[in-house]
Amino acid sequence: MTDDATTNISELRVAGLVAAIRRSHPDRTSNVSDDALERFVREGIQAAATLGLADDGLVLRFMCLPLVLSPEQRTSPMIHALATRVLDRTEWEGRKRLDFIYRHLVPRTPSPESESYLRPFFHTDAEDNAQ
Amino acid sequence: MRLHVPGGFVPVVRDVILRRASLERKQPLQPSYFVPETLEVIARTFDEDTCVRLIRWGRTIFTYKRSEYPTLRRWCDVLYAVAGDEARWRALRLPPDVSDEARRRFAAAVGPAADGSAADHVGDEPLSDWDVCLYALRGFDDEDLGKDPNGPSRWVGDTVQTARRLEYWSWLLSRLSAERQHELLTAASEFAGDEPLRHPRLIGIDDD
Numbered sequence: 001m002t003d004d005a006t007t008n009i010s011e012l013r014v015a016g017l018v019a020a021i022r023r024s025h026p027d028r029t030s031n032v033s034d035d036a037l038e039r040f041v042r043e044g045i046q047a048a049a050t051l052g053l054a055d056d057g058l059v060l061r062f063m064c065l066p067l068v069l070s071p072e073q074r075t076s077p078m079i080h081a082l083a084t085r086v087l088d089r090t091e092w093e094g095r096k097r098l099d100f101i102y103r104h105l106v107p108r109t110p111s112p113e114s115e116s117y118l119r120p121f122f123h124t125d126a127e128d129n130a131q
Numbered sequence: 132m133r134l135h136v137p138g139g140f141v142p143v144v145r146d147v148i149l150r151r152a153s154l155e156r157k158q159p160l161q162p163s164y165f166v167p168e169t170l171e172v173i174a175r176t177f178d179e180d181t182c183v184r185l186i187r188w189g190r191t192i193f194t195y196k197r198s199e200y201p202t203l204r205r206w207c208d209v210l211y212a213v214a215g216d217e218a219r220w221r222a223l224r225l226p227p228d229v230s231d232e233a234r235r236r237f238a239a240a241v242g243p244a245a246d247g248s249a250a251d252h253v254g255d256e257p258l259s260d261w262d263v264c265l266y267a268l269r270g271f272d273d274e275d276l277g278k279d280p281n282g283p284s285r286w287v288g289d290t291v292q293t294a295r296r297l298e299y300w301s302w303l304l305s306r307l308s309a310e311r312q313h314e315l316l317t318a319a320s321e322f323a324g325d326e327p328l329r330h331p332r333l334i335g336i337d338d339d
Contacts, residue, residue, distance in 0.1 A: 078260070078264070082263065082264065082267040082268075085267050085268060086267050089270055091270075092270070092272075096272070096274070100266075100267075104257075104258050104263050104266065104267075105263070107257070108260075108263070111260065114260040115260070117149070118149070118260055118261065118264055120149045120150070120152040120153035120156065121149070121152055121264040121268060122264065123153075123156070
């Protein structure tokens with residue numbers, strides 16, 4: 001395959017994913033420029049690849065996580081830590097990892113009291129050292 | 132799961148688990164004293180009887196691997212093989228006043244739980260924050276239908292099954308004299324294959 005063909009496929013892929021995100025999340029993307037969204041998609045494709053997510057359906061679900069989570073969920077240490085742990089569980093196929101996150105984490109309402117109690121399960125060493 | 136503990140037991144054990152998680156994060160290579168610490172806290176918070184009850188339950192009912200309780204498993208396999216055939220069941224030579232009820236009770240003990248056991252309801256409710264942490268950290272998978280799935284439904288289901296079967300044998304053996312128990316052993320051995328059956332009084336008190 002020529003470099004031009006590879007680039008074209010990549011551009012087509014990016015364009016397809018951009019369009020899919022705009023269709024599925026119009027409220028979150030209506031004020032986002034095409035350039036910004038394309039950067040978001042390219043970075044998402046690269047990040048997804050490190051997790052072994054290649055299928056465009058899975059890549060889309062992965063990239064849309066920040067869009068489906070509320071501000072409280074995005075800043076929840078527990079949701080962030082558990083989502084990271086599950087995504088890193090590469091012995092599970094990508095579908096299973098994303099299904100877990102969408103089923104058990106996305107609907108979750110963060111509880112500061114509960115997260116404080118459960119902190120030892122997901123508090124990182126970096127956060128310990130920062131304190 | 133047939134573990135009868137006082138109110139407040141679960142939070143006490145969870146606190147020990149969280150302290151352990153915190154300690155392991157800070158000192159990952161240190162040996163774990165989780166079991167003695169848990170028993171100490173339980174004895175200190177409740178009483179020694181609660182501690183003893185937990186240990187006994189852990190050794191005689193809780194089922195971590197399906198290969199546990201081999202004598203119980205073999206005896207249930209033998210009864211399962213004969214329970215569907217009237218003539219084969221009669222060949223066990225159980226006393227007439229026990230035989231029919233024993234067969235009915237056995238079917239109930241090994242069949243689907245009629246009392247809505249906990250195993251039937253795993254997955255019905257959304258996971259609590261505690262549960263979702265354990266699921267994510269331990270990789271629990273409720274979709275795994277393999278032989279030894281990694282998930283609480285397996286341990287809950289297997290432990291409930293063990294408890295029900297032990298209750299059955301406790302009932303049956305209470306209805307049989309020592310002589311009748313020996314007769315049962317002789318009769319059941321005809322259906323047990325090459326490996327000898329152990330005496331039924333050893334059900335529930337053998338180790339792996």
